[in-house]
Amino acid sequence: MYENMVTARHYEERLQEEYLEGKQPAFDISAGPIPGELHLAAGHEASGAGVCQHLRDDDTVTAPHRPHHIAIAKGVDLKRMTAEIFGRETGLGTGKGGHMHLFDPDVNFACSGIIAEGCPPAVGAGLAAKKRNTDSVAVAFLGEGAIDQGGFLESLNMASVHELPVVFVIEDNDWAISMPKERITDLENGARRADGFGLRGERVDADDAVAVYEAAGEAIGRARDRNGPTLLELQVHRRMGHFMGDPETYRSESDATAAQERDSIERLEADLRAEGVDDETIEELRSRAHDRVEEAIEWAKDQPEPEPAAAHEDVFSNPPSGVTDTEPEITGHGGED
Numbered sequence: 467m468y469e470n471m472v473t474a475r476h477y478e479e480r481l482q483e484e485y486l487e488g489k490q491p492a493f494d495i496s497a498g499p500i501p502g503e504l505h506l507a508a509g510h511e512a513s514g515a516g517v518c519q520h521l522r523d524d525d526t527v528t529a530p531h532r533p534h535h536i537a538i539a540k541g542v543d544l545k546r547m548t549a550e551i552f553g554r555e556t557g558l559g560t561g562k563g564g565h566m567h568l569f570d571p572d573v574n575f576a577c578s579g580i581i582a583e584g585c586p587p588a589v590g591a592g593l594a595a596k597k598r599n600t601d602s603v604a605v606a607f608l609g610e611g612a613i614d615q616g617g618f619l620e621s622l623n624m625a626s627v628h629e630l631p632v633v634f635v636i637e638d639n640d641w642a643i644s645m646p647k648e649r650i651t652d653l654e655n656g657a658r659r660a661d662g663f664g665l666r667g668e669r670v671d672a673d674d675a676v677a678v679y680e681a682a683g684e685a686i687g688r689a690r691d692r693n694g695p696t697l698l699e700l701q702v703h704r705r706m707g708h709f710m711g712d713p714e715t716y717r718s719e720s721d722a723t724a725a726q727e728r729d730s731i732e733r734l735e736a737d738l739r740a741e742g743v744d745d746e747t748i749e750e751l752r753s754r755a756h757d758r759v760e761e762a763i764e765w766a767k768d769q770p771e772p773e774p775a776a777a778h779e780d781v782f783s784n785p786p787s788g789v790t791d792t793e794p795e796i797t798g799h800g801g802e803d
């Protein structure tokens with residue numbers, strides 16, 4: 467878990483450097499090697515690592531717009547993920563999805579820029595596991611700013627009524643862009659949303675990877691044993707702006723400083739040392755994580771950009787006529803329409 471979290475943090479520090487290239491002095495969001503928005507998850511690492519530590523490749527994970535730590539913990543191919551973020555042809559989505567739309571069918575991972583969008587597909591994956599009588603599970607991550615989305619609430623209900631092997635994980639970082647949590651909900655504990663739908667709800671207050679690991683282990687074990695879904699809320703911290711370039715004028719200095727002071731990576735490192743893990747081992751884990759990140763970034767930057775003509779490929783399942791030369795084969799209902 468420690469190596470995983472250090473990988474995620476270092477990965478984002480490096481992405482940040484790459485992202486800023488060419489975007490200054492006036493912030494030009496379309497310039498540089500990583501065009502478009504970039505939402506960094508520094509301060510969320512305990513969530514991805516503590517939950518995904520219990521998962522297998524055949525388990526499904528859906529993540530929101532702040533996905534890197536979760537993708538890394540789920541085992542998404544780091545090179546192809548990085549190529550996707552850099553918009554390269556060999557990226558997970560041939561460079562068309564970017565950092566918010568990573569999709570890796572090898573480890574059943576997907577994320578989306580639409581908040582709470584991952585909840586219904588996770589319920590679908592849970593239903594599929596139940597119908598196929600396998601013991602795989604699905605986990606949907608979302609932010610605390612998404613807990614009033616219809617898709618999330620309907621998913622809680624479906625998962626509960628059908629007793630599906632799904633775990634919902636709210637990452638509570640106290641902010642939804644510039645909106646503080648207390649202006650979104652009267653619930654201090656978002657896991658209480660579970661009460662209205664008859665499933666178990668639990669909140670982990672401490673931004674602590676070991677506490678997350680334990681709570682997630684119980685929830686995922688229960689889902690795997692076909693004992694129903696769980697809603698977890700995990701306290702995390704947003705160490706960065708909502709997106710790169712966010713001046714955070716809405717955030718008090720004390721709130722931003724508090725997020726820097728509570729670092730789950732430092733906390734886990736201290737726990738490891740207290741358990742007798744020596745400097746050499748910590749250093750080895752850190753340097754392995756750093757090497758992996760550098761290798762992925764170097765590889766991605768070397769990859770070809772997609773041909774402009776490929777812009778229309780894989781976009782529509784039935785492309786409107788004139789978009790491609792190849793006429794799609796139309797079967798079933800719907801005909802030419």
Ligand SMILES: Cc1ncc(C[n+]2csc(CCOP(=O)(O)OP(=O)(O)O)c2C)c(N)n1
Pocket residue numbers: 531532579580581608609610611612639641642643708
């Ligand atoms: C359905 C929908 N509405 C609005 C948005 C715009 N939007 C992007 S991120 C965000 C807030 C997300 O806050 P939270 O869920 O707490 O996640 P965090 O960014 O804090 O990780 C909003 C409203 C969106 N992406 N999707």
Ligand SMILES: [Mg+2]
Pocket residue numbers: 609610611637638639640641642643
């Ligand atoms: Mg939030």
